[in-house]
Amino acid sequence: MDEALVTLDISGSIARIALNRPGKRNAISDALLEALDAAVLRAQREARAIIIQGNGPCFSAGLDLGEHKARTAEEVFHHSRGWHQVFRRIRTGRIPAIAAIHGACVGGGLELAGACHIRVADPTAFFALPEGTRGIFVGGGASVHVARLIGLGRMADMMLTGRALDAAAAERAGLVTYVTEAGGAPAKADELAAKVAKMAxxxxxxxxxxxxxxxxxxxxxxxxxxxxxxxxxxxxxxxxxxxxxxxxxxxxxxxxx
Structure with a gap:
């Protein structure tokens, strides 16, 4: 696992995973995705609950488009399936995952948050699926999993118009489970993780x-x-x-x- 891209701290029964590419707004590169997968695998072996968050200004601004632009259609297909595999590991793993969100939670970042079982956001958080306005399509599972959380109509609106939801709107839409005070998402995630770690x-x-x-x-x-x-x-x-x-x-x- 590349500690420069993802950090992992396991304390007692709780694993804390942080995306650690703040200069790129935690854009998800191939290397970061690989490091995230390794961290999740270890956390699922050694802990009873996972918290996923982003270091720096935001949770994640999504796919690293700089890596994406030169790929062929076949490469994009298999790249998308790789994202599905990593996020499926989170969603269907042995232990619950909680996303602690601040700032941008956009595109692939929203797909990562959607793979978690509980989402906690502070008032700085905003959620968007800008792929449509960039002439591309979601590839990390949003068409299934985010659409199930917020409904097909709302997801279509976000993709067609570029609409962003703030934390309060995301909570009303069923995307966010808890909204905290400013800066309070990690502490709330810790509180929830301590509870779920005790579950049978x-x-x-x-x-x-x-x-x-x-x-x-x-x-x-x-x-x-x-x-x-x-x-x-x-x-x-x-x-x-x-x-x-x-x-x-x-x-x-x-x-x-």
Whole structure:
């Protein structure tokens, strides 16, 4: 892993990954993507939750267009599939990922944030898909995953007109999960990571692996998988301990965490 491009700090059960190309607004080059993938792999082996953020002025301004302009159609196709592979590792990995966002979260940066399970933004954050206004098309998974978060119509508007969403609009659209005070996204991400790192592994598996697949199933198939996942999770040792703590009034009630 190239420490000049991505930093990784694992403290206890939480891994903090930072894009570290501030002079280029954390534009995602091939080398940065490779370093990110290596960091994610290690974090998934050694931690229980991941925080992804950007050093410098922003989260990420997206694809490094300087590398992209000389590629053939075949090269662009395989390059796009490489992005899909890295972001799929985040989205379908063993542990939850939280994006802590400030400044630009644009193009490929938005696709990276969209691969995370929770997105936290401060008021400086803005979100855009400028590929359409540049005569190109998204290639890191936005057409599937960002569109599912914000809806096809809103994504089409962003691509056709270049519209950017601020943090408040992104929260209303379902793209951002939490909005913090200025500079507060990393601290909020830390707080959330500490919570999810304590979750029972079978519950985490259900949320990360079963829940997305259920969305693509028929109603009856989805409900069947839900019941199977419930049977697995609720008979595990962590669930038994958690239920006992609740019944014995040793656990916080909903809304008190």
């Amino acid at each position: 592994p079978l519950t985490v598996m259900g949320v990360l692996q079963a829940l997305p697949r259920i969305q693509d199933m028929s109603e009856e198939d989805g409900l069947f998988v839900e019941s199977m996942m419930a049977a697995m999770a609720q008979t595990g040792p962590e669930a038994q301990a958690g239920l006992a703590a609740f019944l014995e009034k040793r656990a916080a009630k909903a809304g008190e965490q």
